[in-house]
Amino acid sequence: MRHLLAGRRQLLGKLVGGQPRGTPGNAVQVEPALVQDALGELQHKPVGTVMVNGKPAARTINHLKQDLLAQLRQATPDGKPPALPEEDSDAIDLVGMLFDHLMKDVRPNSPASNLLTKLQVPLLRVALQDKGFFTRQQHPARQMLNAIAETGAYWLGEDDADQQLVGKMQSVVDRTVREFDGDLGIFSNLLEDLSSHLQTVSRKAEVAEKRHVEAARGKERLAMARERAASVVEGMLKKQNLPRFTHTLLSQAWTDVMALTALRQGEDSDAWKQQLEIAERLVGVAKAGPGAAGIPASEATALQQDIQSSLTQVGYHAEEAAAIAQRLVDPQGGGADDDSVASRTELTMRLKARARLGEDLQQAKKKKVVLTPEEQARLDQIKHLPFGTWFEFTLNQQGEKVRRRLSWFSTVTGHVLFVNHRGQKIGEHTLEGLAKAMAQGQVKVVEEEKGTLIDRAWSTVMNALRSFAGQSPSTGEAPAR
Numbered sequence: 001m002r003h004l005l006a007g008r009r010q011l012l013g014k015l016v017g018g019q020p021r022g023t024p025g026n027a028v029q030v031e032p033a034l035v036q037d038a039l040g041e042l043q044h045k046p047v048g049t050v051m052v053n054g055k056p057a058a059r060t061i062n063h064l065k066q067d068l069l070a071q072l073r074q075a076t077p078d079g080k081p082p083a084l085p086e087e088d089s090d091a092i093d094l095v096g097m098l099f100d101h102l103m104k105d106v107r108p109n110s111p112a113s114n115l116l117t118k119l120q121v122p123l124l125r126v127a128l129q130d131k132g133f134f135t136r137q138q139h140p141a142r143q144m145l146n147a148i149a150e151t152g153a154y155w156l157g158e159d160d161a162d163q164q165l166v167g168k169m170q171s172v173v174d175r176t177v178r179e180f181d182g183d184l185g186i187f188s189n190l191l192e193d194l195s196s197h198l199q200t201v202s203r204k205a206e207v208a209e210k211r212h213v214e215a216a217r218g219k220e221r222l223a224m225a226r227e228r229a230a231s232v233v234e235g236m237l238k239k240q241n242l243p244r245f246t247h248t249l250l251s252q253a254w255t256d257v258m259a260l261t262a263l264r265q266g267e268d269s270d271a272w273k274q275q276l277e278i279a280e281r282l283v284g285v286a287k288a289g290p291g292a293a294g295i296p297a298s299e300a301t302a303l304q305q306d307i308q309s310s311l312t313q314v315g316y317h318a319e320e321a322a323a324i325a326q327r328l329v330d331p332q333g334g335g336a337d338d339d340s341v342a343s344r345t346e347l348t349m350r351l352k353a354r355a356r357l358g359e360d361l362q363q364a365k366k367k368k369v370v371l372t373p374e375e376q377a378r379l380d381q382i383k384h385l386p387f388g389t390w391f392e393f394t395l396n397q398q399g400e401k402v403r404r405r406l407s408w409f410s411t412v413t414g415h416v417l418f419v420n421h422r423g424q425k426i427g428e429h430t431l432e433g434l435a436k437a438m439a440q441g442q443v444k445v446v447e448e449e450k451g452t453l454i455d456r457a458w459s460t461v462m463n464a465l466r467s468f469a470g471q472s473p474s475t476g477e478a479p480a481r
Helices: 002-015 033-041 060-073 086-103 110-118 122-129 142-153 163-179 185-237 243-264 272-288 297-313 318-329 344-353 360-362 373-383 431-439 453-468
Strands: 050-052 054-055 391-396 401-409 414-418 443-444
Touching: 033 060, 033 122, 050 318, 060 086, 086 110, 086 122, 086 272, 086 453, 110 122, 110 142, 122 142, 122 163, 142 163, 142 185, 142 401, 142 431, 142 453, 163 185, 185 243, 185 272, 185 414, 243 272, 243 297, 243 318, 272 297, 272 318, 297 318, 414 431, 431 443
Parallel strands: none
Antiparallel strands: 050 054, 391 401, 391 443, 401 414
């Protein structure tokens, strides 16, 4: 590893001055203990904002290295410039490269970015104290850094981040900054505390997501029941010249009754058959016209009660349902001077004005969308994706991105359910709309990533160093010529 860093130093030195960079001739090499002491003092100082090109920016390890050298200058004799041991300088550069890659996965100026910045000094002290930080995947400090980075990137990557989780992570990081002084055991304890909290948060997210999926599936079942009921009633009314009141009642209120029956008990149930028979009887009564024999009194009362009961189940008030039932069963009953029963015209207007069962689903139903071949290919791809697949959405022209989890979709309604890491429903999506966004490059499927965030960042660092040394990133061997 050190020879890779040496190759990087030589190349950078040639780029900036024609010769490999070195330390001034009068520099005084500082003992590792003094480096740790100086970092200990920096650890307890507030993290200051640095200016880059006149704009405030997050502090980097390179900035921290300059602060360290300035701190060490106070301990060198006669004001001579301090020089870090080469091994320590290499370790600092490695930590810097690692943090640079980790910071690319979090939003600038976000809670996650601030937390990682606070961890720079303690983790730098760990790396200087124990080089196993770079090579041991199970190193406690490395695991805690990964937990903070991954949680920050995935859970705190939004404006409405979970404030309880933010508070827990701030507590863990602040304790690290306040208490770490060489004992690596603190990282194991704090990691256990954070992991326990994350497990609780994950369970809550699973419960929340499950509720959204159940609600979405319920809407799908309602949409299917509504569509089936409408089809049956429309077939019954086809080519029938019925009074407006009866036609409106059957095509709206009674369609809702049958949809609810299909949803709760199914089309094979006795209740469905009974509702269908009532509809057919009402059509017959309405077609009979004035003077025709009505429903026998012995049956009329029971039929009227069935209609009234059914209408109250889909939201009608008892008085209103009774008036409608009476008009349906006895169209000619009551005269113009009968004020106890609402007129047909008034009831018809009320029927048309009422909210329908599943009306929001009907309004959301759109005309068939015409897709290009590319969009159709994306639609086919979506339909074959397993639930739980992560998508990345580009939010704006600045390229800000956010991840969403494909929780559920319906090929019947075209509805797509996305949730965030907390299991909260995010936005309204359709299969066709998602396919179009994917074809336009605004949305993409996140490929399954192997290893942890810190392991992937470390792999990127090593590949970059091998490239500096003229070696193959994948094998570490010199590339074939």
